[in-house]
Amino acid sequence: MIAATTPVDAISAFLEQAGYRRLPSPLEIAGMKFAVTAALVGTGTQPDLIIVADTVSDPEERTRSKLEAIARALDTVKSRRPLTAVLAGPRPSASALDAISKICRVLPVGSSEPAEADATIRNWLAVLTPLNIPQGVDTIAEPMLELQRAVANDDALLTELVAASAGGKDAVEALLHQKIAATIADSEAAP
Numbered sequence: 001m002i003a004a005t006t007p008v009d010a011i012s013a014f015l016e017q018a019g020y021r022r023l024p025s026p027l028e029i030a031g032m033k034f035a036v037t038a039a040l041v042g043t044g045t046q047p048d049l050i051i052v053a054d055t056v057s058d059p060e061e062r063t064r065s066k067l068e069a070i071a072r073a074l075d076t077v078k079s080r081r082p083l084t085a086v087l088a089g090p091r092p093s094a095s096a097l098d099a100i101s102k103i104c105r106v107l108p109v110g111s112s113e114p115a116e117a118d119a120t121i122r123n124w125l126a127v128l129t130p131l132n133i134p135q136g137v138d139t140i141a142e143p144m145l146e147l148q149r150a151v152a153n154d155d156a157l158l159t160e161l162v163a164a165s166a167g168g169k170d171a172v173e174a175l176l177h178q179k180i181a182a183t184i185a186d187s188e189a190a191p
Helices: 007-017 060-076 094-101 114-124 143-152 155-165 169-189
Strands: 027-029 032-034 038-041 049-054 083-088 105-110
Touching: 007 038, 007 049, 007 083, 007 114, 027 060, 032 060, 049 060, 060 083, 060 094, 094 105, 105 114, 143 155, 155 169
Parallel strands: 049 083, 083 105
Antiparallel strands: 027 032, 038 049
8 A cells, every 4th residue: 555644644555556536736627626634536436425434523513514515516516426524533432323324325444553544444444445356266177178179089979979969959858868877887987
């Protein structure tokens, strides 16, 4: 993570690394300007408008009223962007969190030890970042490829399948089912 001087800077840097674009301050929506600590907008499949509020410098009521005004402005322009408030600093009261959560999604990051700040931010904001799914090992067989490999080495089976194809799809399926059942029976009978 990028070295940051404040929690807001650390949060903004983390979100920028995750693909969000920082917006200039003051934030302008529908011709109205909003003095926010930081604002970021998602790109691509991340549509969120994220407002990072510093709960040390802004009282709870002021943060709530700013978020309400931004939500109204977004409604005015018929924006489909979800509004998310990331609250950096001391956790607001339960009543303030409840009031803000009626306006937008709320992610209170809170305070942490400087050594744990990166991990705390990463954990709290994981919901805003793309899910990284590790590539799995290719342990699942591809049925058609397996069938092609098996048939390619068995001229007798190929001859039987070609002959059965004259009887249509059902005849080929019946022959394949019969051959598969026989193979399974043989493998179960083997010691």
